[in-house]
Amino acid sequence: MIRVLGMMSGTSMDGVDAALIETDGVRIGGFGRSAFRAYSDNESAVLHAALGRWPGDEGVQDAAAISVESHAAMAADFPEADLIGYHGQTLAHDPQGRGTHQAGDGAWLARQVDRPVVWDFRSEDVRRGGEGAPLAPFFHWACAAWAVGQGLLPAQPVAFLNLGGVGNITWVDPQAAAPEWPGACLAFDTGPANAPLNDLMRRRLRQSHDRDGRLAASGTADMGIVADFLRHPFFDRQPPKSLDRDQFAGLAGSVEALPDADAAATLVAALAGSVAAGFRWLPQIPATVLVCGGGRRNPAIMAQLARVLPCAVQPVEAAGLDGDMLEAQAFGWLAARVMRGLPTSGPTTTGVPAPCCGGRISYPRLRHDFFRRALDGDDRSA
Numbered sequence: 001m002i003r004v005l006g007m008m009s010g011t012s013m014d015g016v017d018a019a020l021i022e023t024d025g026v027r028i029g030g031f032g033r034s035a036f037r038a039y040s041d042n043e044s045a046v047l048h049a050a051l052g053r054w055p056g057d058e059g060v061q062d063a064a065a066i067s068v069e070s071h072a073a074m075a076a077d078f079p080e081a082d083l084i085g086y087h088g089q090t091l092a093h094d095p096q097g098r099g100t101h102q103a104g105d106g107a108w109l110a111r112q113v114d115r116p117v118v119w120d121f122r123s124e125d126v127r128r129g130g131e132g133a134p135l136a137p138f139f140h141w142a143c144a145a146w147a148v149g150q151g152l153l154p155a156q157p158v159a160f161l162n163l164g165g166v167g168n169i170t171w172v173d174p175q176a177a178a179p180e181w182p183g184a185c186l187a188f189d190t191g192p193a194n195a196p197l198n199d200l201m202r203r204r205l206r207q208s209h210d211r212d213g214r215l216a217a218s219g220t221a222d223m224g225i226v227a228d229f230l231r232h233p234f235f236d237r238q239p240p241k242s243l244d245r246d247q248f249a250g251l252a253g254s255v256e257a258l259p260d261a262d263a264a265a266t267l268v269a270a271l272a273g274s275v276a277a278g279f280r281w282l283p284q285i286p287a288t289v290l291v292c293g294g295g296r297r298n299p300a301i302m303a304q305l306a307r308v309l310p311c312a313v314q315p316v317e318a319a320g321l322d323g324d325m326l327e328a329q330a331f332g333w334l335a336a337r338v339m340r341g342l343p344t345s346g347p348t349t350t351g352v353p354a355p356c357c358g359g360r361i362s363y364p365r366l367r368h369d370f371f372r373r374a375l376d377g378d379d380r381s382a
Contacts, residue, residue, distance in 0.1 A: 001022050001023060001024050002023070002082045002083060002336060003020055003022055003032065003080055003083075004020070004022075004081060004082065004084070004085055004335050005018060005020055005075060005078045005081035005083070005084050005085065006018070006019055006021060006327075006328040006333065006335065007071050007074055007075070007084065007328055008087050008327040008330075008331055009070070009088075009089050010165060010327060011164055011166055011195060011245040012194055012195065012294060013039065013089070013165075014044070014208065015037050015038040015039045016036070016039075016070050016071055016074050017034070017035075017036055017324065017325055017328040018035050018036070018078065019031070019033075019034035019035075019322070019325040020032025020033055020034065020081060020332070021329045021332040023142075024336065024340075025337035025340045025342055026142070026178075026342070027145075028142050028143065028145075028146040033078075034322065034324075035074065035077060037070060037073065039070070043066050046059065047066060047089060049063075050063035050091050051091055051092075051246065052091065052246065053092060053101075054101050060091065060103055063091065063103045064103040064105060066089075067088055067089040067103050067104035068104050068105060068108050068109050068112065071086055071104070072109055072113055075109075075113040075115070076113065081115065082115070083116050083117075083118065083332075083336065083339065084109070084110075084113060084117040084118070084335065085119075085331035085333075085335030085336075086104065086106050086117050086118070086119040087102060087119070087121060087327075087331045088103055088106070088119060088120070089102060089104055090102050090103075090245070091103050092244065093132065093242065093243070093245075094244065095126045095131045099123065099126050099127075099132075100123060100132045102120065102121075102122060106119025110362040110363060110364045111364050114364045115364060116361060116362065116364070117361075117362045118334070118335035118338045118339065118359045118360070119359065119362065120358075120359060120360040121135055121331065121334060121338075121359045122358060123358065124356060124357070125344075125345045125352050128353065128356055129351070130240075130345060130350035130352030130353075131240055131241060131350045131351050132350060133168070133189065133242035133350065134168040134170070134188070134189060134349065135330070135344060135349075135350070136160075136162065136168075136170065136187075136326070136327055137160075137172070137185045137187035137349040138179035138185065138334070138337070138343070138344060138345070138349065139329070139333045140160040140172050140185070140330075141170075141173075141174065141176070141184055142179065143321055143326070144158055144160075144319075145174045147319040147320055147321065148174045148175075152318075152319050152320045153174065154287055156173075156174075156175075157171060157172060157283070157286050157287065158286045158288055158289075158290060159171045159286040159288070159289045160172070160289075160292060160316065160326075161190075161275060161289050161290065161291045161292070162291075162293045162326070163193040163194060163271070163291060163292070163294065163295025163301065164193060164194060164294060164327070165192075165193060165195035165198070165245050166189055166192060166243050166245055167189065167191055167193035167271065167274065167295070168187060168188065168189045168190060168242075169187065169190050169275065169278055169289075170186070170187040171185065171282045171283060171286060173185075180343045180346045180355040182348075184348075185346070185348055185349055186239065186240075186282065186283060186348045186349070187348070187349040187350075188242070188278065188281065189241060189242045189243040190274050190275045190277075190278045191234070191235070191243070191248065191270070191271065191274030191275070191278075192243070192248045192251060192270070192271065192274070193295055194209065194293070194295055194298075195246070196248070196251050196252050196270075197209070197210055197216070197264060197267045197268065199252060200255070200264060201264075204260055204263075205260065209298075210264055210300070212297075212299060213268070213298040213299045213301060213303075214300075215260060215261050215264040216264035216300035217299065218261045219259070219260070219261030219262040219263070219264055219265030219266075220261075220262050221262070221265040221266045221268070221269035222255070222262060223269065225266050226266060226269045226270050228254065229248070229251055229254070230270075230274065230277055232248070234247075235274065235277045235278075238281065239278075239348075239351075240347075240349055240350050242350070251267070251270060254266075255267060265300070268298075268301055271295070271301060271304070272301065275305060275308070275309065279310065285311050288311055288312040288314055289305070289312065289313045289314070290314055290315070290318065290319055291313060291314065291315055291323070292316040292326045292327075293323065293326075293327070294324075302315075335359070337357070338357060338361065339361065342357060343355035343356060343357050344357055344359060
């Protein structure tokens with residue numbers, strides 16, 4: 001067991017989550033403290049301006065610098081961490097085309113924080129033919145196994161629904177011996193989640209999100225728009241499958257003529273409808289759906305999910321877990337797996353043909369004279 005600091009800045013681009021986890025890369029020994037650093041308006045604007053761009057494009061270097069500097073500032077507050085898991089900032093994701101792009105240099109971060117950093121988690125999966133996302137599912141298996149051991153979940157399949165900018169679901173059997181075993185996990189992106197609603201709030205009302213779901217709850221959804229949205233070919237694709245944050249840009253355009261409240265209600269109904277559409281692919285109906293990410297704090301979203309899903313819907317805290325920090329913890333746990341050479345994705349989570357260990361490892365420059373001479377100028381990126 002080692003102490004790992006996982007850090008995550010998701011597609012909502014509101015800031016950096018950081019969380020300690022004690023793990024050997026298989027079991028969860030315990031959860032440590034956590035913190036959140038919000039992006040300033042200027043930092044958020046730079047990151048949003050770089051969305052959809054690739055290495056070398058205008059604005060990407062500035063976005064990468066913000067990512068590294070903000071994560072380094074967070075890591076400085078966790079000196080007890082032995083290892084850092086650094087996701088970087090996703091700017092573009094096109095696994096069947098140009099690949100995947102998470103801005104931020106882990107080797108630079110390792111030198112800044114003077115500790116080993118595991119980063120670039122997605123590229124190897126994509127290189128081998130996988131979607132590169134979602135990557136939290138193996139960790140969800142570990143969380144379910146931990147919760148069963150704590151008596152907080154029944155020893156039967158459950159689902160984790162992460163509602164960040166994009167939604168993804170993981171069906172897990174906590175009784176499976178390992179997450180890469182056949183039948184242990186099935187995961188895929190469900191559709192757009194908070195991103196269209198947050199963008200609507202930012203564009204129309206200059207607010208970052210629909211606080212407490214008040215706007216959506218006061219409106220009436222246009223179910224014709226929702227039905228058209230659910231006819232998109234993505235929903236008929238067999239998983240695993242993944243999305244770019246702005247792949248459903250047409251959804252935002254479809255609600256443009258609606259009043260604010262009705263537009264918000266329609267986006268919430270579309271979110272819930274996309275999750276319900278994904279249930280056809282699950283091996284069996286889970287005992288419960290545990291909702292994590294920012295979406296679980298929106299009562300309008302949670303109420304709509306409860307209406308359309310065929311099982312119980314609860315915030316992930318019902319299983320003793322921290323829904324705000326689950327993704328940060330996931331990349332800490334995954335970092336420990338990378339250090340051990342264990343798989344971080346598999347055929348039923350990203351579609352990669354065989355279990356794959358992604359991630360690069362960067363070490364800070366070593367101070368010992370012998371190693372400094374031997375490795376001069378080598379940051380040990382792998």
